[in-house]
Each structure stands twice: as structure tokens, then as C-alpha cells.
Amino acid sequence: MSIDNTQEDSQQDILLDMRNIRIEGFSDEQWHPIIKGVDLTLKRGQIMGLIGESGAGKSTLGLAAMGFARPGCRFTEGEVNFNGTDLLKLKEVERRKYWGTKIAYVAQSAAAAFNPAQRLIDQTIESANRMQLRPEAQSREDAVDLYKSLHLPDPGTIGERYPHQVSGGQLQRVMTAMAMSARPDLIIFDEPTTALDVTTQVEVLASMREIVEQHNTAAIYITHDLAVVAQMADVIKVLRYGEEVEQAQTRTMLTEPKEAYTRSLWSVRSLEKPEEAGDDIVLSMQDIHAAYGAVPVLQGININLPRGKTVAVVGESGSGKSTAARVITGLLPQSQGEVKFNGEVLPSQLKDRTPEQLRQIQMIYQMADTAMNPRQTVEKIIGRPLELYHNLSGAKKAARIDELLNMIELDESFLDRLPGELSGGQKQRICIARALAANPDVIICDEVTSALDQIVQEGILKLLLRLQQEFGISYLFITHDIATVKAISDEIVVMYQGKVVEQGLKSEILSPPHPEYTELLLSSVPDMDPDWLTNLLDSRVSSD
Amino acid sequence: MHPVFITIIKRLGLGLVTLFVVSAIIFSSVSLLPGDFGEAVLGQAATEETVAAFREELGLDKPAVQRYFEWAGAILKGDLGTSFSGRSASGVDRSRSVAGMIAPRLKNTLFLAGVTAVIAVPLAIILGLSTALYRNSWYDRSINATTLTTISIPDFFIAYLLILVFASLWKVFPSLSTVDPSMLLGERLSRIALPTITLTLVIVAHMMRMTRAAIIGLLASPYIEMARLKGASRSEIILKHALPNAWAPIATVVAFNLAFLVVGVVVVEVVFVYPGIGQLMVDSVTSRDIPVVQACAMIFAGTYILLNLIADVIGIVTNPRLLHPR
Numbered sequence: 001m002s003i004d005n006t007q008e009d010s011q012q013d014i015l016l017d018m019r020n021i022r023i024e025g026f027s028d029e030q031w032h033p034i035i036k037g038v039d040l041t042l043k044r045g046q047i048m049g050l051i052g053e054s055g056a057g058k059s060t061l062g063l064a065a066m067g068f069a070r071p072g073c074r075f076t077e078g079e080v081n082f083n084g085t086d087l088l089k090l091k092e093v094e095r096r097k098y099w100g101t102k103i104a105y106v107a108q109s110a111a112a113a114f115n116p117a118q119r120l121i122d123q124t125i126e127s128a129n130r131m132q133l134r135p136e137a138q139s140r141e142d143a144v145d146l147y148k149s150l151h152l153p154d155p156g157t158i159g160e161r162y163p164h165q166v167s168g169g170q171l172q173r174v175m176t177a178m179a180m181s182a183r184p185d186l187i188i189f190d191e192p193t194t195a196l197d198v199t200t201q202v203e204v205l206a207s208m209r210e211i212v213e214q215h216n217t218a219a220i221y222i223t224h225d226l227a228v229v230a231q232m233a234d235v236i237k238v239l240r241y242g243e244e245v246e247q248a249q250t251r252t253m254l255t256e257p258k259e260a261y262t263r264s265l266w267s268v269r270s271l272e273k274p275e276e277a278g279d280d281i282v283l284s285m286q287d288i289h290a291a292y293g294a295v296p297v298l299q300g301i302n303i304n305l306p307r308g309k310t311v312a313v314v315g316e317s318g319s320g321k322s323t324a325a326r327v328i329t330g331l332l333p334q335s336q337g338e339v340k341f342n343g344e345v346l347p348s349q350l351k352d353r354t355p356e357q358l359r360q361i362q363m364i365y366q367m368a369d370t371a372m373n374p375r376q377t378v379e380k381i382i383g384r385p386l387e388l389y390h391n392l393s394g395a396k397k398a399a400r401i402d403e404l405l406n407m408i409e410l411d412e413s414f415l416d417r418l419p420g421e422l423s424g425g426q427k428q429r430i431c432i433a434r435a436l437a438a439n440p441d442v443i444i445c446d447e448v449t450s451a452l453d454q455i456v457q458e459g460i461l462k463l464l465l466r467l468q469q470e471f472g473i474s475y476l477f478i479t480h481d482i483a484t485v486k487a488i489s490d491e492i493v494v495m496y497q498g499k500v501v502e503q504g505l506k507s508e509i510l511s512p513p514h515p516e517y518t519e520l521l522l523s524s525v526p527d528m529d530p531d532w533l534t535n536l537l538d539s540r541v542s543s544d
Numbered sequence: 545m546h547p548v549f550i551t552i553i554k555r556l557g558l559g560l561v562t563l564f565v566v567s568a569i570i571f572s573s574v575s576l577l578p579g580d581f582g583e584a585v586l587g588q589a590a591t592e593e594t595v596a597a598f599r600e601e602l603g604l605d606k607p608a609v610q611r612y613f614e615w616a617g618a619i620l621k622g623d624l625g626t627s628f629s630g631r632s633a634s635g636v637d638r639s640r641s642v643a644g645m646i647a648p649r650l651k652n653t654l655f656l657a658g659v660t661a662v663i664a665v666p667l668a669i670i671l672g673l674s675t676a677l678y679r680n681s682w683y684d685r686s687i688n689a690t691t692l693t694t695i696s697i698p699d700f701f702i703a704y705l706l707i708l709v710f711a712s713l714w715k716v717f718p719s720l721s722t723v724d725p726s727m728l729l730g731e732r733l734s735r736i737a738l739p740t741i742t743l744t745l746v747i748v749a750h751m752m753r754m755t756r757a758a759i760i761g762l763l764a765s766p767y768i769e770m771a772r773l774k775g776a777s778r779s780e781i782i783l784k785h786a787l788p789n790a791w792a793p794i795a796t797v798v799a800f801n802l803a804f805l806v807v808g809v810v811v812v813e814v815v816f817v818y819p820g821i822g823q824l825m826v827d828s829v830t831s832r833d834i835p836v837v838q839a840c841a842m843i844f845a846g847t848y849i850l851l852n853l854i855a856d857v858i859g860i861v862t863n864p865r866l867l868h869p870r
Contacts, residue, residue, distance in 0.1 A: 068773065093777075100774035112766040117788035117864055127774045162864040178774075 015185055015218050016042040021064050021078035023057075023242075034060050034073065036242045044185065045216040049233030049250070051223060051265070053453035054424075057242040058222045062188045065220055066103045067095050083185070100127030104179035108191040110171035114163035120174050121159025128182040139181065146177035149214070150207040169200035176208050180215065187212065189221045193228060197316035197480060198524040205231055205526075206537055224453060226265060227526035230254055231533040238262050250530050264455060266528075271458055271487040273465060275506040278306025278490065282474050283328065283361070283442050288337035290327050297323045299498040300337070305442065308472040311503075312485040314521065315495035321478045324495075325444045328476070329363055341442075359389040362435035366447035368427035372419045378405075378430055379415040385437040404433045408463060425456035432463065436471075444476045449484055461487050482525040486510070494518050548860055548867060555856055559849045566845040567619070571612045574834055574841075602628060615835075619842065625835040642839045646821065650843065652723060653820040656736050656743070657805035664744040665751065665798055672755025672794075677782050679760060691749035703742045703815040710738060721816035739816045743809060747801040754797040758790040792859030799855035807844040 023035040035057045042048055042065075050058045063070065067080050067087030080087040082103065087095055099105075104127070107113035115123060124146075125139040133139070140159075147155035150173040163171060172192055179187045192208065193201040209232060212219050221232045229236060229250075236253045238245040238261070246259050257263050283305040290298040298320045305311045313321045326332035328339055330350035339346045341360060347353050365371040372381055382401050386392040392400055402412055408429040419427055428448060435443050445464070449457040465488060467473060477488055485492060485506070492509040494501040496517045502509060514522065523540075526532060599605050603614075618625060624642035671691070675684040694702065711719035717737040727735070759782060762768060771785040810822030821840060828836035860866045 063773075066773065070769070096775045096777065098775075099772070100776075105770070105773040107766060107770055109766060113770040115767045115771065115785050115789070117862070118785075126771075126776070130775060130780075162868055164865050165868065 013043045014041060015044045015046075015083060016040070016065060017079075017081040018065060019079040019081070021061065021080070022076045023060055023064060023069060023073055024076055025060075025073045027072070031074075034242050035064065037077070038239070038242070038244050040065070040220075040237065042186070042218050042220065045218055046235065047212065047219045047221055047233045049221045049223065049229035049236040050239060051226060051229050051236060052239035052245075053224060053455065055241075056239040058224075058239055059190050060242075061239065062190055062220050062222045063105070065186070065188060066099055066105065068099070097131070100184075101131050101133070101182040102184050103186045103188065104182065104184040106172075106175050106179050106187060106189045106192050109195050110175045110192075111163065111168055111195075113175065114171060116163055119160055119162060120166070124159060124174065124178040124181050126178075131182065133182055143177060143181060146180055146211070147174070149211055150174075150177055151203070152177075167200075169196050169204055172196060172204050173207055176204075176211060180211055180217070183215060184217065186218045186220070189219055189223075189232075191223050194223065194225070198482070198526075199316055199520055201228070201526075202524045202533070202536065205533060208232070209533070225526070226254075227528050227532070230528055230530045231526060238265070254528055254530065271461060273310075273488055273490075275490045276309060277505060278309040280307040281305065282307040282342060283476070284340045285324065285328065286338045286340065288324070288327055288334045288339070290323055290332055290334045292323075292332075297498050298327065298334070301495070301498070301500045303476075303493050303500065303503065305474050305476055306491070307441075307474055308468065309490040310468065310475040310477050310488050311491045311493060312477045312479060312489035312506075313493045313495060314479060314482065314485055315501075316480060316521070318497070319495040320498040321480075321495055322446055323498075325363065325446050325476065325478060328444060329361060355389065359385075359438045360441045361444065362438050362440040362442070363444045363446065364428070364431050364435050364448045366450055368424065368431045368451075369419065371431055372427065372434075374419050376418070377415065378417050378419075378422075381419075381430060382433050382437050385434060389438050400437070404437055407436060407467065408433045423456075424452050425459060428452065428460055429463065432460075432467070436467065440473065442474045442476065444478070446478045447480070448477075450479070450481065457484070458487075464488065482522065494521065547869060551860060551866075552857055555853055559853050562849055563842075563845060564616075566849075567616055567842060568612065570838055570841040570845070571615065572608075574837055575608055577829070577832065615838065624839040627836055628833045629831060642835045645836060646824065646839055646843070648725065649819060649821040649824045652818065653806060653809070653822065655732070656739060656809070656818065656820060657802065659733065659736060660740050660743045660747070660805055661802055663740065664748050664801070667744070668748045668751035668798075669755050669794065671748070671752040673759065673782055673787065675752070676756045676759035676763070676786075677778055679756075688753070691752055694745040695749035699742060699746050700811050700815050702745055703738070703812055706738050706741055707815075719816070721818040723819065736816075736818070739809075739812050739818055742812055742815075743805060747804060751794075751797050751801055755790070755794050758793040759786045762786045762789055788862065791862035792855075795855040795858035795862075796852075799851040803848045803851045806847045 018038070018040040021035050021038050021040070022033065024031040025034045026032075038057075038061060040048070040061070050062060052058050060070070060073065064075070064078075064080060065082075067082075067090070069075055075088055078088065082098065087098065114120070121140060121143050124143045125136065128134065128139045128142075129136055134142075143159055144155050147158055152158050152170055152173055158166065158170070158174070166174070175192070176187075189208070193204050196204060205228065211217075219232075221229060223229050233250050235247060236250050237247040238253075238257075238259070240261055245261050246253075246257065248258075253262070254266075257266060281304045285301060285303045287300050287302060288298050289296070289300055301320070301324060303311065303313070303324065313324065315321050323332060327334045327348075328346075330346070330348065330353055333348035339348070341357065346357060379401060382404055383397055386397050386400055390400075401415070405411060405414060410426065410429060410433075414422075414426070414430075419430070422430065431448075449460055452460065461484065464475065468475065475488070477484075479485060489506050491504060492506055493503040494509065494515075494517065501515050501517050509518065510522065512519075523536060529535075596605070603611065606614075615625065624646070626639050627642055627645055629639065671687055675687050678684050707719045710716045718735055719738065721735045721739055723732050723735050763781075763786060768781060768785055771781050776785065807822070809820065810826055812818070813820040813823045814826075821843070825837060825840035827833075828840065
């Protein structure tokens with residue numbers, strides 16, 4: 001084949017050609033630019049990864065590929081040429097004929113994106129049925145085949161169920177089947193595995209990749225997780241503030257990113273704290289059993305937290321991590337066992353604890369938004385524990401608030417702000433300052449970085465580490481993210497189904513040999529290596 | 545047994561308990577009415593002895609608790625008792641059974657309520673769905689403005705307005721809605737046309753606005769966006785994706801308005817001289833005819849409880865989470 005021919009072929013092979021896309025969103029009584037002139041070209045069968053932090057415009061651009069703007073958003077300029085037709089020039093009635101049949105969408109939260117009142121199979125074949133691509137009976141059989149090839153359990157009958165009757169990972173795969181049902185040329189995956197546990201994520205990623213390759217479907221894969229996108233995409237485009245930062249082949253992008261911003265995204269995962277052992281136990285849970293009503297959640301767990309150290313509690317959702325935190329804080333009294341603080345047994349009921357006991361253990365939550373009163377200023381939020389635990393007022397209180405703000409690397413200009421006027425990372429910093437205000441010995445951090453972008457995560461983790469060094473605070477750090485664990489912990493507790501699988505120093509837990517569950521958990525954490533998923537699947541198949 | 549049946553049976557049991565509590569409240573509040581039937585019938589001039597004898601005949605001399613249990617026990621057996629009126633101290637007893645007095649009136653009320661419901665409920669739901677479909681359009685705004693107007697005007701005023709227009713200016717319908725059992729269906733329908741229109745105008749707004757709000761509340765859900773991105777048209781989204789999830793609130797507001805048609809229409813009955821149960825109750829209160837008042841109140845309470853029970857059941861069976869537990 002001559003060079004000319006190749007070029008001609010690649011011209012014909014172009015499926016999607018987006019030119020100079022500009023989109024505005026309406027808020028605070030005026031239009032703001034969200035996407036500021038981005039081009040995107042996708043060949044037939046190609047998978048493009050779109051990455052960036054929240055607010056970068058990834059989802060908006062992904063939906064724009066369908067010629068769709070969310071309510072409150074509008075296209076101001078640009079072309080979306082799909083198979084040679086500019087979708088933006090079509091009337092909505094015409095555009096709709098592409099949606100679900102030629103271009104399909106897979107949403108982030110499958111649990112929310114399925115209609116709770118319809119059976120899964122009816123939703124799966126809805127688009128194909130509407131366009132009468134084939135007889136309905138045939139679509140139903142095809143759906144069952146798709147369920148089968150996505151490795152869903154009971155493919156013959158799972159479609160008869162309602163969304164609430166299957167798990168999140170299964171729903172996400174059913175949604176992939178739904179997208180595939182009409183055999184589209186392009187699928188937009190919008191953070192499809194973000195809401196899943198790592199162990200589930202692997203299975204879903206593998207089946208998505210398999211089916212997309214099988215049918216030679218082009219895809220746009222939107223995510224903030226670099227390791228995930230490395231497994232899925234042929235090319236990666238990095239977005240920031242609605243503009244393209246750079247685009248390159250996946251391998252090139254991972255090994256030699258050109259832009260400083262991309263490199264900063266890449267480097268976050270390299271944060272790693274050297275571990276230190278500690279013998280002085282400040283907090284210990286001994287043979288704790290706890291239940292919600294009749295449902296047992298914790299089944300005899302033992303966790304020790306050394307003074308001035310960080311113990312990371314890892315495990316998938318439902319493993320009892322957060323329940324353990326609720327027992328320690330007294331929000332959920334245990335049915336059996338003891339929580340000891342500095343060698344003294346803590347009363348199991350919150351109301352039986354003394355103010356001093358309450359002061360010593362503070363908590364920081366995952367959703368900083370909902371953990372603060374939206375009508376209180378930063379000054380009030382941080383000042384409250386100072387009044388409550390330390391009886392500070394007037395100038396002394398004001399001085400202490402300033403001091404606390406400096407500790408979390410903010411300044412006095414934040415005093416009069418309301419939580420709604422802060423960014424996600426700033427909100428979490430205020431929550432940290434509120435916990436610090438009590439001068440606690442122990443802070444329980446429940447998924448405190450999960451809702452944050454990676455760069456912001458790094459800032460928060462560094463802050464927590466610095467505060468630990470300065471004040472000798474002990475952290476019980478609940479998370480499902482292994483990268484965070486590596487960054488911050490001295491010791492690790494692995495939990496599974498309400499039991500502790502193992503506790504030990506970070507180096508011991510992270511290096512083999514592992515108990516079976518730890519092995520599964522650790523091996524499921526994606527690497528930045530594009531071959532990681534392939535190798536993992538190979539190794540799992542060969543070991544079976 | 546399916547858990548839904550257990551839930552329904554539980555609700556039914558709770559409904560009976562509620563009815564029992566309500567019966568006690570009705571009985572005690574009726575006892576609080578000033579004056580009694582004896583005085584009301586015999587007049588101020590009656591001697592102490594006559595009144596006492598009359599009260600004894602009616603059983604009013606017994607303690608309240610005993611009277612309550614006798615009354616409640618009789619109701620359980622299906623006996624609503626005998627009206628106070630028609631009896632007289634003269635010794636000739638022309639009193640009628642409460643059931644016999646109520647039955648034709650209740651039939652009339654249910655007839656008017658039924659005809660109104662058949663028109664108003666589908667109309668309200670269709671208007672609610674179509675205004676949700678074309679929300680913020682001129683159609684939506686004018687329907688909203690119209691229904692808001694009709695719900696804001698007092699019902700008797702609408703009634704007189706309709707009489708003025710359709711009975712006086714154009715003689716289309718009769719202004720009096722007196723009906724009797726011998727009339728043919730067509731004749732009866734024509735007689736009740738004006739009260740039906742009045743009540744429809746009164747209740748449509750509430751149901752229509754709730755339907756519209758329930759649907760629009762769902763339109764922001766991720767699964768509605770998903771349906772759009774699967775190529776569903778606007779009407780498909782409203783009818784196939786939003787409506788199946790909105791039945792519970794719609795059923796509740798419909799039940800509320802149907803109950804209103806049975807228990808709350810006395811003003812309209814008075815305006816059109818329609819022999820319904822509301823008028824009967826008001827008359828009985830005036831004449832201190834306690835057995836009739838109590839029986840009417842129990843029927844009203846039962847109507848509310850039954851209709852709300854039905855709305856609850858609709859809410860359950862249209863929700864797959866409750867109908868098909870994990």
C-alpha cells in the first residue's frame with residue numbers, strides 16, 4: 001500500500017470530527033463558557049480517553065459528541081460531523097434518530113440511570129425497538145447474548161429483573177449491553193466505573209473492553225483515573241478549564257507527556273510516606289461486634305492504632321469500614337467488645353461519654369459539603385469547637401482561628417465565607433481545621449479524599465502528613481483507594497465482610513505472600529501500565 | 545404470601561383502628577353539641593317531666609360511655625340505629641331507620657361524585673401530563689392560569705355564575721338539581737350537569753397541578769436524561785419513563801379530591817338544591833338528630849380511610865422496589 005492510499009483510507013475512516021466546539025452554561029444569571037473551542041477526531045473503532053479534573057468539561061464534551069447539550073447549556077459554535085453529517089445542523093427530531101442507535105451513552109451511576117419502574121431487558125432493547133432495527137423477539141435474544149458475553153450471571157433471566165434487584169457492577173454491565181443493543185458506531189462512556197469497588201471495576205473494564213473490540217465500536221472514554229484510561233484508550237486527550245492541554249497515543253502520553261499540567265496529573269500517585277512502627281497504642285478496638293438492627297456488620301474485629309501514626313483501613317463497600325468508625329465515635333454502640341482509649345474503656349453510648357472523651361476523637365467526612373452547616377461562616381464553623389471544648393472567646397478565640405487557618409494553609413480572608421463559596425479542597429481543609437480546633441489525639445478520616453480531584457487530593461494528604469508530624473496526631477484513615485494508602489499509612493488493616501483479614505505494617509501487607517482477599521484487592525488496583533489489565537486477566541485465567 | 549398482601553392487610557387493620565378512634569371522637573364531639581333533641585323538639589315551654597320522659601325513651605339518660613358502646617356495637621352489626629325525628633311525645637311513632645334515611649341521599653351523592661370523577665380525573669391527568677410536556681409554553685401558562693383562577697373562586701360563586709350563564713341567559717341546563725329515583729339516566733345527567741361542572745372546576749386544578757409537579761420533579765432524574773440519550777421523544781419520556789414513577793403522588797391527590805366529592809360538597813348541594821348526604825347531615829345537626837349525624841360522620845370518615853388506603857395500595861403496586869423485593 002502506498003503512502004497516498006493510507007492517507008485516503010484514514011480520511012474515509014474518520015467517524016467523528018468535532019470542530020471548534022464552544023459550549024456555554026447558564027448560572028448566576030449569565031452565560032459562562034464551559035468548552036472553549038476544542039477539536040476532536042475519532043476514527044472508526046478507535047477508543048479515545050478524555051481525562052481531566054472535575055470542571056474540565058469532560059462530560060460536556062462527551063455529550064457534545066452526540067450533539068447534545070444538557071439543560072442550561074448551549075452550543076455557541078462548532079460542528080459535530082458524525083459520518084459526514086453535522087449533527088448540530090439537524091433538527092432535534094432528526095438528531096434523536098442517532099441517539100441510542102448510532103451513538104450510545106453509558107452513564108456514571110448505573111443505579112440512577114436505569115428507570116426504576118421498568119425491567120432491565122425492556123430498557124436494554126428500547127432504542128433498537130424504537131428504530132425497528134429487527135423484530136422485538138430477535139432483540140431480546142440478542143440482549144441475552146450480550147449479557148452472556150458481558151459475563152453477567154444468569155444471562156437468560158437477569159433481564160427480567162428490575163434495577164434495584166441487581167448489584168452496581170452488574171447494572172453497569174447491563175448498561176453496556178443497552179448501549180450495544182442497537183450496534184452503534186460510537187459509545188460514550190462517562191466515568192462508567194467511578195462508582196464501583198476496585199475488585200468489581202476490573203471485571204467491568206475487562207468486559208467493556210472485550211465487547212467494544214469484538215464489534216469494532218469506536219468509543220470516547222471519560223474518566224479522571226489515569227490508570228483506568230491507560231487500559232482502555234488508544235489515544236488520550238487531556239482537558240483543563242474547557243480547553244485541550246494535549247493529545248497523544250496512550251503509550252507516548254504515559255511515558256513522555258509534553259505539558260507540565262499533564263506531568264502534574266501523572267506525578268500524584270508517586271507520593272509515598274516512609275512507614276514507622278509504633279508500640280504506644282492510643283486507641284484499640286477489641287473483639288467488636290456491631291449490627292444495624294438484626295443485620296450483623298462487624299463480626300469480632302480487632303484494630304490497634306499506635307500514637308502519632310496512621311492506620312489505613314481498606315476494603316470494598318459493605319466491608320464494615322465506616323461502621324467501625326461509627327462504633328469508635330459512639331454513634332453506633334457495639335453489641336459486644338470494647339473500645340479503649342489510652343487504656344481506658346470508652347462508654348459505648350455517645351451520651352455516656354464526657355466532653356473530654358468527645359474532644360479527644362474527632363472525625364473528618366467524605367462529603368465536606370454536607371458535613372458543614374451551609375448557613376455558617378468559616379469563622380463560626382471553626383470557632384464552635386473552640387468555645388465548646390476550650391471555653392475560648394473574644395480575642396483569644398479570634399487569634400486561635402487565625403492560627404488554625406494558617407495551619408491549613410488558608411488566610412483570614414476566608415473568615416466571612418460560607419461553605420458554598422469554597423472549592424472542594426478548601427471545604428475539606430476547613431473540616432480539617434474544625435477537627436484540629438479540638439486538639440484531638442485521634443482523627444478518624446472517612447474517605448476524606450475520595451470526592452476530590454487527584455491534584456487536590458495530593459494537597460490534602462500532604463497537609464494531613466505535615467499536621468501529624470507537627471502535633472503527633474494519630475489517624476485512622478478509612479479508604480478504598482490503594483494509592484492513598486501508600487501515600488499516607490504506617491500500618492494497614494484489610495477488612496472484608498465485617499472481619500479483619502489482616503493488620504500489619506504497610507510493607508508487610510503490600511508485599512507478598514498475601515491472604516486470598518488481600519491478593520484480589522491489591523491486584524485489582526489499576527496500574528499506569530497500558531498492558532496491566534491484559535496481563536492481569538492472563539494471570540487470573542492461568543491460575544484458575 | 546406475597547409481602548404486598550401482608551402490607552395491604554396491615555393497612556386495612558390500621559384503617560379499622562383509625563375508624564374506631566374516629567368513632568369515639570365523633571361520639572364525644574356530638575355529645576358536646578349544646579342543647580339536646582328533647583329540648584329542640586319539645587320547645588322551651590315543655591315541662592321538666594316531659595323532657596325527662598322523652599330523653600328516657602331515646603336512651604339519652606344513660607351514661608355516655610354505655611351509650612357509646614351500645615352505638616358502636618350496633619354499627620358493628622350493621623345497625624345504624626333509628627332517627628330521633630318523627631318520634632313525638634304524642635305516642636305515635638313515625639320515626640325512620642337511619643339507614644333508610646341515608647341510603648337514597650348517599651346514592652345521590654355517589655352518583656354526583658362518580659359522574660364528576662369520571663370527567664375530572666382523566667381531564668386533570670391529561671392536562672397535567674400535557675402541561676408537563678409543553679412546560680413553560682403558552683399552553684402551559686394559560687392552563688395553569690385558568691385552573692388557578694377556578695380554584696381561587698369560591699365554589700358557590702362558580703355555581704351562581706354557571707346558573708346565570710347556562711340556566712338564565714342560555715337555557716341549556718336546569719338551575720335546580722332536584723332528582724328522584726323515577727327519573728331516567730339522561731334526565732338525571734342533565735339535572736346534575738351544572739353541579740358536575742362546578743365541582744370539576746373546583747377539583748381539576750389541584751389534581752392537574754400535582755400531576756404536572758410530580759412529572760416535572762422526575763424530569764431532572766438521570767434516568768430521564770438517559771432516556772433522552774437513547775432517542776426517546778418528549779411524549780415517550782413523559783408517558784413511558786416519568787409517568788410510571790409518578791403514580792404514587794398522583795393517586796394520593798386523586799384520592800384526596802374524590803373524598804372531597806363525597807364529604808365536602810354541601811355548599812354546592814345547597815345552591816343546586818341537590819338531595820345529597822351533605823345536606824342531610826347539616827339538617828340533622830340543626831335538629832340535633834344525633835344518630836343521623838353520627839352515621840353520616842362515620843360514612844365520611846370511612847370514605848377518607850378507604851380512598852387513602854386505595855391510594856397507598858396504588859403507590860405500592862406501581863413501585864417495583866416494594867412489589868418485587870430483592
